[in-house]
Amino acid sequence: MKPFYNAAGVLALLLGILGIFLPLLPTTPFLLLASWCFARGSERLHGWLLSHRVFGEYLRNFEGGRGIPLKAKIVATAMLWVSLLLAMRRLLETDRPLLVGVLLLTGAGVSIYLWRYLPTLRLERPGRG
Structure with missing residues (x-):
């Protein structure tokens, strides 16, 4: 199942990045989905996403229950x-x-x-x- 989660996470991440530039494509849900998938598929990818300079703090706050x-x-x-x-x-x-x-x-x-x-x-x- 880990390869499935990683592939879904990469796809969600790509859609989230596209959402930054395309106004009708949402960014946040795809980034949250990518983080969820990576948490189940790869500690390394999940850690990379949580430490990302653009997305990391936002995702850490959300996953930590502190909100947005x-x-x-x-x-x-x-x-x-x-x-x-x-x-x-x-x-x-x-x-x-x-x-x-x-x-x-x-x-x-x-x-x-x-x-x-x-x-x-x-x-x-x-x-x-």
């Missing part, structure tokens, strides 16, 4: 709903109201999890001297 920064929640929510609304508009043009309902429920579920159950990371502010 408020700014990340705001950006994720905005991107989620912009993407979903664009997709729903297109689906309504093709007369697919059931799929619109599925997207609404998915967006609501993700938003509820993000804002109610996922902790907001409190960033340390330097003391005023």
